[in-house]
Amino acid sequence: MLRMSKMTDYGIVLLTELARAGSETRTARELAAGTGVPLPSVSKVLKGLLGAGLLVSHRGASGGYGLARPAGQIPLTEIISALEGPVALTECGVQGAHPPAGACELETVCRVRGHWRVINRTIQDALGRLTLADLCAPVPRLVGLGVPASNPTPVTVGGAQS
Amino acid sequence: MLRMSKMTDYGIVLLTELARAGSETRTARELAAGTGVPLPSVSKVLKGLLGAGLLVSHRGASGGYGLARPAGQIPLTEIISALEGPVALTECGVQGAHPPAGACELETVCRVRGHWRVINRTIQDALGRLTLADLCAPVPRLVGLGVPASNPTPVTVGGAQS
DNA sequence: TTTAATGCGGACCAAGTTAGTCCTGTTTAA
DNA sequence: TTAAACAGGACTAACTTGGTCCGCATTAAA
Numbered sequence: 436m437l438r439m440s441k442m443t444d445y446g447i448v449l450l451t452e453l454a455r456a457g458s459e460t461r462t463a464r465e466l467a468a469g470t471g472v473p474l475p476s477v478s479k480v481l482k483g484l485l486g487a488g489l490l491v492s493h494r495g496a497s498g499g500y501g502l503a504r505p506a507g508q509i510p511l512t513e514i515i516s517a518l519e520g521p522v523a524l525t526e527c528g529v530q531g532a533h534p535p536a537g538a539c540e541l542e543t544v545c546r547v548r549g550h551w552r553v554i555n556r557t558i559q560d561a562l563g564r565l566t567l568a569d570l571c572a573p574v575p576r577l578v579g580l581g582v583p584a585s586n587p588t589p590v591t592v593g594g595a596q597s
Numbered sequence: 598m599l600r601m602s603k604m605t606d607y608g609i610v611l612l613t614e615l616a617r618a619g620s621e622t623r624t625a626r627e628l629a630a631g632t633g634v635p636l637p638s639v640s641k642v643l644k645g646l647l648g649a650g651l652l653v654s655h656r657g658a659s660g661g662y663g664l665a666r667p668a669g670q671i672p673l674t675e676i677i678s679a680l681e682g683p684v685a686l687t688e689c690g691v692q693g694a695h696p697p698a699g700a701c702e703l704e705t706v707c708r709v710r711g712h713w714r715v716i717n718r719t720i721q722d723a724l725g726r727l728t729l730a731d732l733c734a735p736v737p738r739l740v741g742l743g744v745p746a747s748n749p750t751p752v753t754v755g756g757a758q759s
Numbered sequence: 760t761t762t763a764a765t766g767c768g769g770a771c772c773a774a775g776t777t778a779g780t781c782c783t784g785t786t787t788a789a
Numbered sequence: 790t791t792a793a794a795c796a797g798g799a800c801t802a803a804c805t806t807g808g809t810c811c812g813c814a815t816t817a818a819a
Contacts, residue, residue, distance in 0.1 A: 494795045
């Protein structure tokens with residue numbers, strides 16, 4: 436399951452909550468209460484988002500957090516990058532931050548690497564088209580959603596469900 | 598880093614190796630030698646691919662593994678599903694295999710879930726367009742690849758590199 | 760018929776990562 | 790001055806992952 440960490444998941448929930456607050460700020464406590472995410476985790480996630488420049492914070496009494504930019508200008512890729520590192524499926528696909536040397540001991544025989552670049556790029560494009568504002572909008576009526584826990588449209592091609 | 602597990606990575610490398618063998622079979626030992634993946638891991642991965650119906654095996658002396666279908670008929674999503682479970686970024690996005698009940702304790706307040714379906718779908722489409730045959734083809738000349746370990750085209754939007 | 764090569768199916772373990780907690784500053788409005 | 794809030798760590802428990810190993814079943818070839 437191409438896993439995204441729980442923290443990133445939290446981050447997105449928290450950001451949508453903040454986006455809904457408009458230009459007001461929200462305290463970590465309020466966000467925790469409003470979303471159900473445990474407070475210490477909220478702090479941790481907000482810390483990360485702050486460091487990435489997605490949030491602004493006001494310290495002291497009656498402080499809080501707010502979006503650094505309008506929600507429409509925060510692409511999903513940036514959120515994920517902030518909390519999870521660069522968007523890529525494999526080490527090979529990460530630019531720059533390549534493992535020192537020989538870290539991928541398959542390098543000499545791996546003929547697949549070039550393709551990963553393309554694949555990662557594709558995913559980034561897909562995620563980059565969405566912004567935080569899109570995630571705050573009401574759920575679009577698409578592909579027969581609405582039946583949450585049953586078995587609506589089998590999307591996976593087949594194979595094992597681990 | 599939207600991580601894909603190492604096993605899946607191995608699986609893809611092994612499958613490309615098998616695809617290159619055409620209709621011949623290869624033993625686990627040969628594949629390990631040919632790819633540099635440690636033998637026990639090769640066995641493990643092949644086991645998974647076999648269970649998913651991507652491979653056929655012949656037991657006994659001079660046995661081995663072969664592709665169950667031509668490489669062009671094996672979509673990348675199916676490979677990933679086989680080794681990693683359904684392709685989805687969050688639990689919410691997985692159809693059917695939903696966590697029993699209340700496993701996502703944010704459910705009542707999470708207004709984001711519907712969107713994940715769309716996002717997951719997007720990624721699946723992107724990955725599903727590629728088949729094993731594509732991965733075996735020579736690396737396409739795109740976006741200035743070729744400089745592997747330096748800093749070619751910065752693809753990530755920005756933010757932290759964890 | 761025997762033998763050896765090979766896949767099959769587990770159990771098992773060590774290491775790394777993750778999620779979560781806690782504590783001690785620092786800042787600032789009231 | 791005080792209390793509310795953020796800042797930035799260290800720390801821990803639990804889980805996942807990658808990797809190893811073993812005994813059994815199957816089958817081609819000697």
